[in-house]
Each structure stands twice: as structure tokens, then as C-alpha cells.
Amino acid sequence: MKPQDEFVAARGRDWAELEQLLSASGGMRKLPPASISRAASIYRSVSSDLMRAQAAGYSADVIALLDGLAARAHNTLYSAPPYRLRAVWELIAGDFPRALRRHVRLFALALALFVLPGAVGFTGALKSRAFALRLLSPDMVENMEKAYAEGFSKGREAGVNTGMAGFYINNNIGIAFRTFATGVFWGLGSIFFLVYNGLVIGAVMGLVTAAGHGRNILTFTCTHGAFELTALVIAGTAGLVMGYSLVVTRGRTRFASLRAHGRDIAYLVMGAALMLAVAAGLEGFWSPSALPDRVKWGGAVVAYLLVISYLVFAGRGAGARARRPQPEARP
Amino acid sequence: MPVRREKRVALDNTAEVETPEHVRFRYRVAGPVRRMLAYLLDLLIRAGVLLVLGIVLAIAMGGGEAVLGVLLVCMFLLEWGYYVFFETIGGGRSPGKRALSLRVVKEGGFPVGFIDSMLRNLLRAADFLPAGYVLGLFAMAGDSRFRRLGDRVAGTMVVVEERSRVAPPLTISPPPTAAELDALPQRPPLSAWERETLELYLRRADLTSARREELAQMIVPALGQRMGVLVRDPVRFLALLHYRIAALTRPRADRPATGVRS
Numbered sequence: 134m135k136p137q138d139e140f141v142a143a144r145g146r147d148w149a150e151l152e153q154l155l156s157a158s159g160g161m162r163k164l165p166p167a168s169i170s171r172a173a174s175i176y177r178s179v180s181s182d183l184m185r186a187q188a189a190g191y192s193a194d195v196i197a198l199l200d201g202l203a204a205r206a207h208n209t210l211y212s213a214p215p216y217r218l219r220a221v222w223e224l225i226a227g228d229f230p231r232a233l234r235r236h237v238r239l240f241a242l243a244l245a246l247f248v249l250p251g252a253v254g255f256t257g258a259l260k261s262r263a264f265a266l267r268l269l270s271p272d273m274v275e276n277m278e279k280a281y282a283e284g285f286s287k288g289r290e291a292g293v294n295t296g297m298a299g300f301y302i303n304n305n306i307g308i309a310f311r312t313f314a315t316g317v318f319w320g321l322g323s324i325f326f327l328v329y330n331g332l333v334i335g336a337v338m339g340l341v342t343a344a345g346h347g348r349n350i351l352t353f354t355c356t357h358g359a360f361e362l363t364a365l366v367i368a369g370t371a372g373l374v375m376g377y378s379l380v381v382t383r384g385r386t387r388f389a390s391l392r393a394h395g396r397d398i399a400y401l402v403m404g405a406a407l408m409l410a411v412a413a414g415l416e417g418f419w420s421p422s423a424l425p426d427r428v429k430w431g432g433a434v435v436a437y438l439l440v441i442s443y444l445v446f447a448g449r450g451a452g453a454r455a456r457r458p459q460p461e462a463r464p
Numbered sequence: 465m466p467v468r469r470e471k472r473v474a475l476d477n478t479a480e481v482e483t484p485e486h487v488r489f490r491y492r493v494a495g496p497v498r499r500m501l502a503y504l505l506d507l508l509i510r511a512g513v514l515l516v517l518g519i520v521l522a523i524a525m526g527g528g529e530a531v532l533g534v535l536l537v538c539m540f541l542l543e544w545g546y547y548v549f550f551e552t553i554g555g556g557r558s559p560g561k562r563a564l565s566l567r568v569v570k571e572g573g574f575p576v577g578f579i580d581s582m583l584r585n586l587l588r589a590a591d592f593l594p595a596g597y598v599l600g601l602f603a604m605a606g607d608s609r610f611r612r613l614g615d616r617v618a619g620t621m622v623v624v625e626e627r628s629r630v631a632p633p634l635t636i637s638p639p640p641t642a643a644e645l646d647a648l649p650q651r652p653p654l655s656a657w658e659r660e661t662l663e664l665y666l667r668r669a670d671l672t673s674a675r676r677e678e679l680a681q682m683i684v685p686a687l688g689q690r691m692g693v694l695v696r697d698p699v700r701f702l703a704l705l706h707y708r709i710a711a712l713t714r715p716r717a718d719r720p721a722t723g724v725r726s
Contacts, residue, residue, distance in 0.1 A: 136710045137663065138633035145630070152627070180487035190660035192667045197628045203489040204481070205625060207573050208555070220578075292530040299533025303540040310544060314589035317613050322590065375617070388616045395618070399579040402586060417533075 137191045144182055148202060151175040155205050176206040227448025229404030232397040233367060234444075236374050243369040246327040247362070254335025258343065265340040268332055274340060281341045284349040289421040298417025305361060306409045309368035313375075313402050320376020327369040334362075352426045355433035356419055359440045360412035364405040371401035408440075479609045479621060481573040491573070491623040493609045494566050496601055499622055503597075505560035510542045544585070551581040565625045571609075580618045587614030634666055634710075636703045644700075648708050649691050659709055666706055 154172040157164055164172075183199040233240060258265035265274060308330070315322020341350040374394055382390040391398075419432065478490040517538055521531045550558040556568035556576045568576050568584070576584075591600030591612045600612035609621045654662070665679065680698035687705070688695040695701045 138710075141630050141633075177485075180485070180489070183487075183489055190656065190663070192631065192663055194628055194631050194667070197492075197626055198630055200490045200492075201626045201628060203487065204491055204569075204573060204623070207481075207483060207487075207489070208567070208569055208575050211574050290529075292528045296529030296531075296533035296536075299536035303536040306540060307543070310586055311589045314587050315593070317587060317590045317617060388619070391617055392619050395583060396579060399582055403582070 137189070137195060140182075140186070140189070140191065141195060144178075147175050147178060148182075148198065151179060151202055151206060155202075155209055172206065173210055176203065176210060179203050179206065224400060224403055225407065225447075227450075228400045229407075230444050230447040232400035233370070233404070235397060236370060236401070239373040239377060240366070240370045243323070243327055243366045243373055246324055247331040247366050247369065250328045250331035251335035251338075254332040254337075255339040255342075258336040258339030260339075260343075262340070262343065265336050265343075268336045269340070273337075277337050277341055278344050278346075281346040281349040281353070282344070284346070285353060285421045285423060294417045294421065297421070298413050301413035301416050302410060305365075305413060306406050309365050309405050309409055310402070312365065313368045313372045313398075313405075316369075316372020316375040317379070318376070319379055320373045323369045323372025323376065326372075327366070330365060348426070352429045353420050356429060356436050357412045357415035359433065359436035360408045360415065363440050363444075364408035364412060367401055367408070368405040371398050371405070374398055374401070477610070479571075479623070481571075483573065489573075491569070491621070492626060494622040494624045495610055496604050498564055498566065498624065499610075500597075502558070502560035502564045502566055505563055506546070506558050507560075509559055510546055514539060514542060547585040547588075548578070548581045551576055551585070552578045556581075561622070565627075566622050567625050568620050568622050571619050571621060576618075576620055580620055584614035584618035584620050587612075587617050590614070631667055631669070634663075634703075634706065636707050640704055640707055644704055645708065647693055648704060649693075650708075651712065652705050652708055653690060654687075654705070654709070662702060662706055662709075666703060 151172060154164065154168055154175075157168075179199060179202050183196070183203055186195050186199055254268065258268070269277075308326070312323055312326035312330070315326060338347075338350060338354075341347060375391060375398055378391045378394045379387050385393070415436075420429075424432075477493045477495060479493050480488055480490050482488045514535070518531075518535055521534055525531050525534075547558050551568055554562065557566065561567060568581070570576060570580060588597075588600075591597055591603065591614055593599045597612075600614075603612045603616070604610045607616070609615075611621050615621055671679070676699055680702055684695050684698035684701055688701070693701075
């Protein structure tokens, strides 16, 4: 067993070299191949240095230095798979709808948790204004009644459209993300947000219909709703998948069970976010436009057919089974 | 399949990682305060970017609803995309984390990928509840690796990257005299564990001389008795002991003859 100072003197030069290679600007990818294999070889010797240092009981600073070097070299040499634009296409073309179909039961549950309260909110607000006032703030009630009183036969200013599209992106995708994230509380947060949003949206519809502007709000919401409401339910589904896997662990630890579904969950949330971005565009520009009602109804039919057939059929083609994601296995 | 296993409880804030090649190393896990500082820094950066963008857009587009819309989109991207972007391209480091030498890594020590980063950052919405990351703080307090909910979902942890230096070799001043060395046993009867303790004691630079003295006085009488040596200066005695042990393995002239016990 060498004394510490001698050990440091003998190995210090290699350590300094590795340190320098790791600090190279632009990461290891930019270095010439010879330097990369040099780094890999020093990494291996640093690992054995570390074991020797621990066995010999060298002081904490030496061990910390070696721990740090080994950790950083490990992290750099096993770099993450490169991010590719192709992955976005794969998500849209198959990963997202396939993930949804794998969790179709929880999707059905999420849909029910959203639609049933929506129906309750609608009928309640349609029959009684007091009911709507219990759910919505008085300001909101007033705003909603005013907003849909006129309808959109004259269209809206382009600047206002851009502004509203931005608002929808920020607000709606944010709500969807929260609906998902709170699913970590055994799914309860997602359930809450689904029910709550269902109730509120239903109540607004009912309120405006009761005020006699039902046609206005329906023609406004019918098209983008195909994307927006479906996406909200899908975000809720992702939250429910998270909650479900925390409860039904099949012998794993709770979070290991959750992580086995990590990829699916991520696909669902990203897919929902993309759908909400489409919805925001439609809601900002198409829905408030001066197009005749008949065109808007036609648009809504097309939108629903599109969304449903996409979710049901996309990614079923050849090779879909082969690319079915394996349970997370990393080197 | 990861199976529920008996947990090894670490006493300090380190996490040991074993790589596929059976190399083990330890990470220093980042605690809440350091992470909070990094968060505040990132928050300031994001607010600054939004402010500058707002001013530039207002001047370029002349205000109005459209500017607000673009700003809201930017706000959305900054709120949900900032961390994912920087953690994915920066090897797990947002600017704030970089400044405080923090890094997000997978639990096995691997770099974070896009999906890991996305999950851990989406879950901020849950960690934030009810306000100001209170829940995240509780989650961290209940975990040996200080993982908030987002970290647990994504299978990540935040570590401190230290660039520590090795202390200079131990010296003894003034140099030991022949008389002092003669008074010591040729092979001090110390266990490996005691030698380690001795080395750690001598390498601690942050002790005041009074405390150094006090610590030495706690152990030296026992050692002196064991070795049959009368000790006058305990601190110097420990330094001399170390010198003698180091000399034992040093291939030099001052190495004492082996096999002789005093």
C-alpha cells in the first residue's frame, strides 16, 4: 500500500489530463477520436485508482476528486442518445396513437370523468342560473354572456386573433400539463381537474345557451373542441396511467412501476400538447372568423372525423408491432 | 425488472452508483438549498428574457393584442420548455444549475435524455403545490437522494459536481530530529483504521491550533501508553507517528530496519 502522497504524485498527471479532456468546450463529440479513446482509457484507470484509494483509506479529498472525475467521465462517455427531429415525426405517426390505444380503458375512464360532469354542468346551468353562479365567478358569468351575445358574423381583428391564440396556448396547454402532473397523487389530481373542467365547460355552455346565444357558442367551439377537449382528456389519461401504475405495482417499487410506463406517459402528454397547439391555432383564427355557420359545422365534422380516425388508425401499419417499445432497458 | 430490495441507508448525502463494468463511484447529491438557489437564478434569467422580449416586441410591432399573444407563447415556452431545452442540450444543466455546479443525471449515473427531462419538468406542476414547491420540499426531505416527485417519476437525481483538488503532501516542520525518531517505536502498533484516522486528522486544515491540541490530547495518552512513550507535545507526536508510518513504506534511506521491535 503506497502512502497517499506518493500515489497522488504517480497518478496525478493522468487525472489532470482527463480533467482537461472533460472540460473541452463543446463536449466530447468535438474532440478527435484519439482523444476520446484516451479519455476512455484514463476513465478505466481512474476507476481502479478509485477502488485502490478507497481500499487504502486515502483522505477524503483524493476520493472526492476521483469520484468526481469518474462520475463526469461516465456521464460524458455514455452520452445520451442524440435527439433527432425524426422522433417528432415518429411521435405523430405512431408512437402517440399507439400509446393511447394501449391505455384505452383509462382513456374511456378519463372521457367519462370529463363528459358526465360536463353534462351535469350543462343541464344544471341551463335550468338554473343559481347553479351556474355556484360554479363560476360572477365576473365570469357576465363576461361569458357578453362575449357570446354578438356572435362572430363580423369576424375579429387579426391582432386580437393572434393575441387570443397566444392566450389559448399558454392557458390551455398549461391546464393540460397540470391535469397530467397532478396524476402523481395516485391519479386524484387528474380526476379532480377532469371533473372540474368538465363541470365548468358544461356550465358555461349551459349558461350561454340559457341566455339565448347557444348557437353562437356552439359554432364557435365545435371545431377546435375536437382537438382541445380530446387533448385535455388525453392529458388526463396520462395522469391516470401514472396514478394507476403507482397503485398497481405488480411487485415493483411504486416509482419503478411508474417508470415502466414512462415512455407511454411521455408520448401521451406530448401528443396532447401538439393537439392543443393545433386547437389554439383554430381557436384563434378559424373559430372567431366570419365564415357562415354551415361551413363551421362542416369543419367540426371534418375535425372530429380526423381526430377519431387518427387516434384509432394511425401507426397500425407494417412494422408497428416490431417497433413496439420494449420496457425501459438502458445499458 | 427492478424488484423491491432491502434499502441500504447512507449516512451522508452521497449516492453510490455501480456501472455495468462494476465500477463504483459516489455522487454528492444536491440538497434543497443549493437547488433552490439554482432555481432562483433560472427564474431571474427567464424573467429577464421575457422582459427584454417584451420591450423589443413592443417597439418592433407597436404594441397591441398581437404582441401580447406572442409574449404569452414565449411565456409558455419559458415556463415549460426552458429546463427541458437546457437539460437536453446541456447535459443535464440549466444555466442556473451550471452556475451552482449541479447536474441532473439518471439514477444509474447516465446522462438525462429528452423524455426524462420532460417528465421531471412537467411534474414541477405537482411539486410546486400548494405554493412555492412546498410539496417538492417534503418529497425531498423524505428521500435519501433528495429527489422531488419529478425526479422520482423520471428516475433522475440532481448531483453536485465538485472539482476538488488534492491537498499538498503532508510535511512536518521543523523536520524531525534523530532523538525524536529514536523515541518512537520502529513499527508503531496502529491498526489500519487508526492510521486512517491519523491521516484524516493531520490533513484537516480547518482546525484552529487550540482545537488541534484538544483533539490530540484526547487520543495521545492512550497511544503513548500503548507504545511506552512519554509524550510532551501531543500534536507533534501525532505528526511524528505519521512520518514514521509513511517512512515504513517509502523506499528510502530513512527506512528503518525491518523486523525489529523496540
